[in-house]
Amino acid sequence: AQSVAQPEDQVNVxxxxxxxxxxxxxxxxxxxxxxxxxxxxxxxxxxLKYITGDNLVKGSYGFEAEFNKSQTxxxxxxxxxxxxxxxxxxxxxxxxxxTGANNLFFGTGTRLTVIP
Amino acid sequence: NAGVTQTPKFRILKIGQSMTLxxxxxxxxxxxxxxxxxxxxxxxxxxYSVGAGITDKGEVPNGYNVSRSTTEDFPLRLELAAPSQTxxxxxxxxxxxxxxxxxPLHFGNGTRLTVT
Numbered sequence: 001a002q003s004v005a006q007p008e009d010q011v012n013v014x015x016x017x018x019x020x021x022x023x024x025x026x027x028x029x030x031x032x033x034x035x036x037x038x039x040x041x042x043x044x045x046x047x048l049k050y051i052t053g054d055n056l057v058k059g060s061y062g063f064e065a066e067f068n069k070s071q072t073x074x075x076x077x078x079x080x081x082x083x084x085x086x087x088x089x090x091x092x093x094x095x096x097x098x099t100g101a102n103n104l105f106f107g108t109g110t111r112l113t114v115i116p
Numbered sequence: 117n118a119g120v121t122q123t124p125k126f127r128i129l130k131i132g133q134s135m136t137l138x139x140x141x142x143x144x145x146x147x148x149x150x151x152x153x154x155x156x157x158x159x160x161x162x163x164y165s166v167g168a169g170i171t172d173k174g175e176v177p178n179g180y181n182v183s184r185s186t187t188e189d190f191p192l193r194l195e196l197a198a199p200s201q202t203x204x205x206x207x208x209x210x211x212x213x214x215x216x217x218x219x220p221l222h223f224g225n226g227t228r229l230t231v232t
Contacts, residue, residue, distance in 0.1 A: 009156070043206055043208075044206070046220040102212050103164050103174065106151075106159040
């Protein structure tokens, strides 16, 4: 089965501190992994993706993610959190079993709160 | 460039009523998707389409129907609304050339549906 797990429903971090939002995955074959962010009453916005290559992927708004094959993880990181980073974050994996589907399986989301 | 546009933003239905959620995209994307988002459950794929005239079921298709008569439009139909269909519905689109070129999913801002 293909899936992603986000073990933390809520992450709180002080402004200026580094943040990590965790994600682990289960997929057949090579994983295509994504992070999306959702602000209140809005759709999901793409942050970054891992397909192949460097294990450290850089994305929008200063976010980056580290792909770890041995731990089947794809944690989202940022060196210095901003209050404006407060939002709901989703990890996702591309469907690799259904040929031509191109759709994503999403985790349950982690709500990040950055405390001023 | 509007991206993915969903209408209406909000709707309240009585049990047994029907309605169509509209979705249109102006990015000439060949793939389109409908997801539903329930609290603590992440996003679940309802239906998707790989091009005009072609649709396929996702994880949770029961109670819904779709059509794709044009590249731009991908309406979602609820025939007999049930309380279990109370959710936030997101339409998304993406591009896949089939030759390695593809884009991440782009989401609309959602339709909040309540069935009472």
